[in-house]
Amino acid sequence: MTDEYGRGPVPHAQVRVDLAAIRDNVAELSARVGPAAVMTVVKADAYGHGLVPAARAAQAGGAxxxxxxxxxxxxxxxxxxxxxxxxxxxxxxxxxxxxxxxxxxxxxxxxxxxxxxxxxxxxxxxxxxxxxxxxxxxxxxxxxxxxxxxxxxxxxxxxxxxxxxxxxxxxxxxxxxxxxxxxxxxxxxxxxxxxxxxxxxxxxxxxxxxxxxxxxxxxxxxxxxxxxxxxxxAYGLSPVPQAVTPADVGLRPAMSVRARLALVKRVPAGQGVSYGHLYRTDRESTLALVPLGYADGVPRHGSGGSAGVGAPVLVSGVTRRVAGRVCMDQFVVDLRDDDARAGDEVVLFGDPAAGEPSAQHWAGACGTISYEIVTRFAPRLPRVYVGADLAEPR
Known part of the structure; x- marks a missing residue:
């Protein structure tokens, strides 16, 4: 199985970065702050987006x-x-x-x-x-x-x-x-x-x-x-989400985190899920296993209990919530009666314009800021670059 760009086997999970979004965001910001010049900050591996590719995309946008x-x-x-x-x-x-x-x-x-x-x-x-x-x-x-x-x-x-x-x-x-x-x-x-x-x-x-x-x-x-x-x-997220959304100022998120379901199974009502049984199914339900955890950068604070709301994920076109505790390498989603199977794509966050949860949604669920969400994803997750030509020297 290859990805849509024909680049070999699809990993179980990946961080996808749209370099054209970084370029276009920087161009939009440059227009807004002119005549001031723009310095694009690429610290912390470009906020998790990839130091060198993001830097070159920013320069292409006018930084x-x-x-x-x-x-x-x-x-x-x-x-x-x-x-x-x-x-x-x-x-x-x-x-x-x-x-x-x-x-x-x-x-x-x-x-x-x-x-x-x-x-x-x-x-x-x-x-x-x-x-x-x-x-x-x-x-x-x-x-x-x-x-x-x-x-x-x-x-x-x-x-x-x-x-x-x-x-x-x-x-x-x-x-x-x-x-x-x-x-x-x-x-x-x-x-x-x-x-x-x-x-x-x-x-x-x-x-x-x-x-x-x-x-x-x-x-x-x-x-x-x-x-x-x-x-x-520059990475398409708002530092003032309570006042200005990215869409308000013509920005779009550059990062999405995606995985493929590792397991889908039917369980009875009352099934405890993950460590400590923080979550229990309230009816017969379908559980899906996502092969990402806090060792990859998924915040443990995104865990969801029966009385609490976990962080959002998109599976089969439906936004569901993390069920139970996030583990080191995996977490579970309760799909209820949705039709899904192993290998289906799950989106943790990406572009809300495409119906995906956003990094800001994850930040809200975890009690933190979107800066932390995007910078924490670990190097063991491959970065896949959309618009890879923007990462080439010019």
Whole structure:
């Protein structure tokens, strides 16, 4: 049995990624945030979609920057031949700064020690570092606090005067952009404006200012500045599902998770299902076994009990719910009297426009966010790319 693209045996389960959706989503977002440029964030293996294929699809859609959290992913992109502006921002002392500079990766500093290490690598390699300085404008995570910002800027400008770094960016990250109207958004924007003004008075002449993430890209036009960092939205999911659906802004999900039923059997009323018998059939019913579990990335919180609702799956054109506990490698669905057989396709989530459950539906059922749903699916599940030509070097 082969898949619809004739590429050999169909696996028992797969993550399918539509690269054309990523391309088109980035193009739509670029049009919405212009004249700001777009950085597509491809951290965490492109939110589970595949680092290199997703990066190339994003570039095909008009992304002029790519972003990763850790340097290892930025270096992997370069090793795969991905060109263009590329930034990595999460580091600890002893980072591979020389490798970053050799690979032409923009780097970030939140404290003077990072500037010192980056400058030392620049001196060692003879390559000037392109440096972004990060302000903690109120998220309370990475970035220099407002009180330490003048020292960070001063340290960076001294290194710039020696020709070791070029301060090309000033940036920060929002805590509550997914809650339009939250007072933290205005206070963080004000803090960022003030920090930019201070840096400029000290002599900084940045190429780009960037504050907005996906949520701010969709709901806070005043935060767009020169560059917008789009992550989740590039993959067709909404970071503000309570206010904006993907369809509202012309986005479509790029990822679907599919499997083939491993077993279908008829059971009597009162049959306990899976560990602990969290679920029992209330009548004679048909149970179907899905060969995916929490080792693959299916959240155990998607389990369903007789009194509770499990996560949704689509089987034979009908949306059913996970019955009983999700196990390491498998879970069960109660099909009632639906006609199904082993080998039939089951869709955990995909495109709601096609009648499939969405990653947001799974997030709601599991008490989490769609970011976690798409990023958690394990490497043992093969990735099948639709529009695979977009993953080729250009």
């Amino acid at each position: 002029t920057w790519l972003g990763t959290a850790v340097l290892a992913e930025a270096l992997a992109l370069r090793a795969a031949g991905v060109t263009g502006r590329l930034m990595a921002w999460l580091s600890a002392p002893g980072e591979r700064w020389a490798d970053a500079l050799a690979a032409d990766v923009d780097v970030s500093a939140s404290a003077p020690w990072a500037v010192t290490e980056i400058a030392a690598a620049a001196r060692e390699t003879g390559r000037t570092a392109r440096l972004h300085l990060k302000l903690d404008s109120g998220l309370g995570r990475s970035g220099a606090p407002v009180t330490a910002w003048p020292e960070l800027v001063e340290t960076a400008l001294k290194a710039q005067a020696e020709g070791l770094v070029e301060v090309v960016g000033l940036w920060s990250h929002l805590a509550c952009a997914d809650e339009p109207g939250h007072p933290a958004n205005a206070s963080q924007s004000a803090a960022f404006h003030e920090a930019v003004g201070l840096a400029r008075r000290q002599g900084a002449r940045p190429e780009v200012l960037h504050l907005a993430n996906s949520a701010a890209a969709l709901t806070m036009p005043d935060a767009h500045f020169d560059l917008v960092r789009v992550g989740l939205a």
